[in-house]
Amino acid sequence: MAASGERRIGDVVLKVENISLAFGGVRALNDVSFDIRAHEIRAIIGPNGAGKSSMLNVINGFYHPQQGRITFKDIARENFGPYDAASRGIARTFQNIALFKGMSTLDNIMTGRLLKMKVPFFWQLLRYGPAMREEVEHRRFVEGIIEFLEIQAIRKVPVGRLPYGLQKRVELGRALAMEPDLLLLDEPMAGMNVEEKEDMCRFILDINDEFGTTIALIEHDMSVVMDLSDRVVVLDYGRKIADGTPEEVRSNREVIDAYLGVRH
Amino acid sequence: MLYREAGQFKTRYEADMAVFPIRQDVIGIALIIAAAYILPPFLGHFVIGTVLIPFLVFSLAAMGLNLLTGYTGLLSLGTAGFMGVGAYACYKLTTLFPEVNILVWILLSGFFAAAVGVVFGLPSLRIKGFYLAVATLAAQFFLEWCFVRIPWLFNYNASGAIEVPSRALFGLPIVGPSATPLTRYYVILTIVVGLTWIASNIVHGRVGRTWMAVRDMDIAAELMGIRLLRAKLLAFAVSSYFCGVAGAVMMFLWYGGGEAKDTFSINLSFTILFMVIIGGLGSLLGAFFGAALLHLMPIFLKFGLPAMGVPLGGATAEHLTHIMTGALIIFFLIVEPHGLARLWATAKQKLRLWPFPH
Amino acid sequence: MLYSIFVDPFVQMVELPDLLVQVLWEGVVAGVLYALIALGFVLIFKASGVFNFAQGIMVVFAALSLVGLHENGVPAPLALVLTVAIMYALAWSIERIVLRPLVNQPDIILFMATFGISYLLIGLGEFIFGGQPKMMITDQLMLPRGAIDLQILGGRVTVQKLDIAAAVIAGMMVALLAVFFRSTRVGLALRAVADSHKAALSVGISLNHIWVVVWFTAGLVALVTGIMWGARSDVSFALQIIALKALPVLILGGFTSVPGAIVGGLIIGVGEKLGEFYWGPLVGGGIESWLAYLIALVFLLFRPQGLFGEKIIERI
Numbered sequence: 031m032a033a034s035g036e037r038r039i040g041d042v043v044l045k046v047e048n049i050s051l052a053f054g055g056v057r058a059l060n061d062v063s064f065d066i067r068a069h070e071i072r073a074i075i076g077p078n079g080a081g082k083s084s085m086l087n088v089i090n091g092f093y094h095p096q097q098g099r100i101t102f103k104d105i106a107r108e109n110f111g112p113y114d115a116a117s118r119g120i121a122r123t124f125q126n127i128a129l130f131k132g133m134s135t136l137d138n139i140m141t142g143r144l145l146k147m148k149v150p151f152f153w154q155l156l157r158y159g160p161a162m163r164e165e166v167e168h169r170r171f172v173e174g175i176i177e178f179l180e181i182q183a184i185r186k187v188p189v190g191r192l193p194y195g196l197q198k199r200v201e202l203g204r205a206l207a208m209e210p211d212l213l214l215l216d217e218p219m220a221g222m223n224v225e226e227k228e229d230m231c232r233f234i235l236d237i238n239d240e241f242g243t244t245i246a247l248i249e250h251d252m253s254v255v256m257d258l259s260d261r262v263v264v265l266d267y268g269r270k271i272a273d274g275t276p277e278e279v280r281s282n283r284e285v286i287d288a289y290l291g292v293r294h
Numbered sequence: 295m296l297y298r299e300a301g302q303f304k305t306r307y308e309a310d311m312a313v314f315p316i317r318q319d320v321i322g323i324a325l326i327i328a329a330a331y332i333l334p335p336f337l338g339h340f341v342i343g344t345v346l347i348p349f350l351v352f353s354l355a356a357m358g359l360n361l362l363t364g365y366t367g368l369l370s371l372g373t374a375g376f377m378g379v380g381a382y383a384c385y386k387l388t389t390l391f392p393e394v395n396i397l398v399w400i401l402l403s404g405f406f407a408a409a410v411g412v413v414f415g416l417p418s419l420r421i422k423g424f425y426l427a428v429a430t431l432a433a434q435f436f437l438e439w440c441f442v443r444i445p446w447l448f449n450y451n452a453s454g455a456i457e458v459p460s461r462a463l464f465g466l467p468i469v470g471p472s473a474t475p476l477t478r479y480y481v482i483l484t485i486v487v488g489l490t491w492i493a494s495n496i497v498h499g500r501v502g503r504t505w506m507a508v509r510d511m512d513i514a515a516e517l518m519g520i521r522l523l524r525a526k527l528l529a530f531a532v533s534s535y536f537c538g539v540a541g542a543v544m545m546f547l548w549y550g551g552g553e554a555k556d557t558f559s560i561n562l563s564f565t566i567l568f569m570v571i572i573g574g575l576g577s578l579l580g581a582f583f584g585a586a587l588l589h590l591m592p593i594f595l596k597f598g599l600p601a602m603g604v605p606l607g608g609a610t611a612e613h614l615t616h617i618m619t620g621a622l623i624i625f626f627l628i629v630e631p632h633g634l635a636r637l638w639a640t641a642k643q644k645l646r647l648w649p650f651p652h
Numbered sequence: 653m654l655y656s657i658f659v660d661p662f663v664q665m666v667e668l669p670d671l672l673v674q675v676l677w678e679g680v681v682a683g684v685l686y687a688l689i690a691l692g693f694v695l696i697f698k699a700s701g702v703f704n705f706a707q708g709i710m711v712v713f714a715a716l717s718l719v720g721l722h723e724n725g726v727p728a729p730l731a732l733v734l735t736v737a738i739m740y741a742l743a744w745s746i747e748r749i750v751l752r753p754l755v756n757q758p759d760i761i762l763f764m765a766t767f768g769i770s771y772l773l774i775g776l777g778e779f780i781f782g783g784q785p786k787m788m789i790t791d792q793l794m795l796p797r798g799a800i801d802l803q804i805l806g807g808r809v810t811v812q813k814l815d816i817a818a819a820v821i822a823g824m825m826v827a828l829l830a831v832f833f834r835s836t837r838v839g840l841a842l843r844a845v846a847d848s849h850k851a852a853l854s855v856g857i858s859l860n861h862i863w864v865v866v867w868f869t870a871g872l873v874a875l876v877t878g879i880m881w882g883a884r885s886d887v888s889f890a891l892q893i894i895a896l897k898a899l900p901v902l903i904l905g906g907f908t909s910v911p912g913a914i915v916g917g918l919i920i921g922v923g924e925k926l927g928e929f930y931w932g933p934l935v936g937g938g939i940e941s942w943l944a945y946l947i948a949l950v951f952l953l954f955r956p957q958g959l960f961g962e963k964i965i966e967r968i
Contacts, residue, residue: 092517116519128514130507132576141507145519147500151528157313157495165499166307173307208518369760421952424703424763424907428899429952432945443936560893564767571764609783616775623768628753631761 040068049098073259091115121210131190142207195226215247352585358536364575366529367509372430375437378558380538381545396461407538415530574633583634661930670807683921688877689898690913699866708895715878720781728792739871788882900948
């Protein structure tokens with residue numbers, strides 16, 4: 031992991047244009063457009079059911095929108111699958127922890143390296159030579175992440191036995207192991223106590239700082255959002271109702287209405 | 295007291311990533327393998343033929359199924375069908391090309407089973423869980439049907455059975471009527487040890503992690519860029535390879551021929567599934583535990599109890615076996631859903647720390 | 653070749669319509685029995701989320717108990733009552749010994765547990781009543797025997813009276829179950845549990861009690877199925893292989909739909925008889941053993957949610 035040192039916002043890496051998504055008759059997203067610039071922390075906020083998670087699912091190719099276009103790193107593809115997203119540098123964490131419960135912390139994070147492991151199956155059978163070299167090389171990388179996230183002590187513990195806060199951290203580690211250009215965090219701090227939240231904030235800022243990773247995050251805790259993010263998109267009932275810096279969004283009339291539940 | 299890892303520090307990742315990172319485990323495994331090679335000449339033909347050979351064959355098949363069901367989370371009820379493919383493939387190959395060594399054909403016949411497994415694994419892209427179980431049932435019954443209705447498979451024998459020819463290795467008969475149980479045992483043992491080593495390599499590396507990710511949470515795995523169909527088909531292929539070899543070994547080195555319709559029936563599929571469950575899903579060691587328990591229990595009831603003075607008819611023993619198998623399955627699921635292998639691991643964990651509770 | 657696959661069977665159907673009717677009727681009869689087994693599955697799956705692999709075995713166990721009791725000198729009506737009691741005891745013990753300790757385990761574990769139950773029941777049944785196949789006590793239960801020959805479509809169709817009785821009784825039982833679900837308190841609770849375990853618990857429904865009721869109901873369905881099936885062939889655990897055909901039926905009908913189980917059963921029954929009769933000879937016959945699974949498999953590839961199921965939206 032090379033530290034980029036100085037942090038500066040770059041060009042647009044991800045452009046979301048006029049995305050509409052519906053399940054049967056239910057509209058989850060309605061003509062949503064926004065962009066994410068390199069190295070920035072972009073927050074997506076909104077009340078429950080606003081379509082935030084659906085937005086992330088669209089970005090990493092799990093849901094296919096009926097309309098609209100997504101451009102990532104200057105290549106537009108209307109329908110691309112999770113594999114394409116992952117192999118081109120989009121990683122994510124999940125709202126309800128989606129770790130591999132039967133595996134240890136180490137193995138979970140190692141799964142983040144799977145796309146980068148290419149030694150042929152034959153060598154895998156022998157677990158010798160190139161296969162073992164590759165394993166060790168990636169283990170070394172993963173150990174770097176383990177150290178970064180301060181989870182050395184639980185390396186060999188099955189993740190099912192870890193407390194919630196640590197599970198979230200392991201999940202972050204798994205996403206980091208993919209060395210993403212764009213990291214999608216779906217409510218990284220949901221259900222955490224203050225201390226755990228502070229830790230997580232620190233990790234997010236460090237990731238952004240040291241590795242220059244672009245981050246898009248969904249979060250409910252407003253103070254966290256205001257502190258962390260460079261720019262904020264606000265969704266409500268699947269529509270975008272505001273987009274701008276935290277200060278702009280905070281004073282936006284429609285946003286306040288949406289959060290306080292004023293009838294439109 | 296002997297089971298301590300204190301003082302064994304790992305200074306290289308290779309050492310830490312070994313299959314058995316604790317030295318005592320390595321010694322234990324070495325001792326077991328050595329015993330498996332050294333002791334049998336001192337055992338009678340009965341023990342070798344009735345206990346050891348079937349145990350090894352079942353272990354191999356259970357290991358194959360475990361790769362699919364335990365590691366990848368794909369329930370299969372077609373194990374016996376895939377084993378049958380291996381047996382028939384081996385039979386066809388060795389009768390068509392008798393000059394090639396039978397061992398080569400046994401190991402190659404697994405690839406035919408793998409190909410068939412992949413075909414029947416294709417639906418796993420769209421369907422999962424119990425639904426997939428039905429797809430594998432289709433495989434089981436279709437293959438059983440093929441074994442009976444396609445006479446080409448059994449060389450148009452009037453009996454419809456596989457007639458195992460005599461084949462030798464370096465002049466020593468290993469297959470057929472003249473091969474001694476001891477020779478056959480050594481051949482099977484070597485195959486099982488080799489394939490176990492390979493299975494262990496697979497599950498500890500990239501492929502194993504991919505499978506377990508698919509098993510534990512397929513959607514998350516997909517979103518991390520794992521291509522589900524590829525991973526699942528590979529699991530079907532490798533698993534069926536193991537089952538195919540187990541089937542060939544079963545027919546050629548254990549049964550020595552017979553009508554395969556009854557051999558590779560749905561009941562065998564269930565038996566092997568139970569071995570996997572009781573032994574422990576997702577554990578190679580569990581396959582051996584499960585095979586040992588479920589194979590030895592009937593033998594014990596059949597021969598052990600009468601020997602101890604408890605009279606028992608053959609039919610009654612069979613009924614008791616059924617009752618006990620059922621009760622054991624329920625018992626183990628309640629006590630430890632993860633099977634004997636997990637009990638074993640827990641015991642080892644305790645032993646490491648003994649006499650301290652934590 | 654193509655002609656014999658795509659044209660000839662249909663020509664035969666049109667030329668000999670009486671034969672076609674006979675084959676269809678055989679299919680319906682088989683389908684009713686598949687549907688009855690599937691019905692037991694659906695009841696339990698709806699209420700407890702358990703995929704009860706042992707349903708087919710319960711059918712044999714119930715029939716075996718009935719016949720076994722009668723063989724041992726119990727008069728038929730009393731044997732019937734006692735068998736009902738046995739099915740209740742079975743439901744109660746399964747809830748106590750198996751389901752309760754395994755509550756909140758993953759579905760697959762419960763599924764495996766029902767494998768265990770199957771083995772236990774096979775062993776118990778054979779241990780107590782003996783392993784040899786038995787005759788169903790058709791006459792003592794006042795079931796009709798014999799056949800009716802119908803003169804239709806310029807030919808003759810033979811219909812067993814027993815099969816008609818089976819279809820009628822099956823229909824009545826489904827109607828009864830529907831009434832039971834619609835209009836009793838227990839039925840209401842059952843439907844609540846089927847929708848959500850937690851929500852049902854939170855309004856004070858006892859899951860344990862409901863499970864006993866459901867397994868008992870499934871046991872009764874099994875008993876009726878067992879009597880019908882036993883009267884057609886004999887009572888033995890060889891039936892378990894045929895009982896597996898309830899699985900494709902469920903796939904077609906969906907795991908939670910009672911009408912689905914019935915329609916699915918009929919489709920599978922009719923489909924496999926037609927296939928066996930008209931297309932089977934082309935490949936040497938005997939395709940009945942796997943055709944049902946193949947039909948289900950092909951169907952699954954196009955409609956993974958079943959006939960009556962709703963489309964599944966995957967979420968994360």
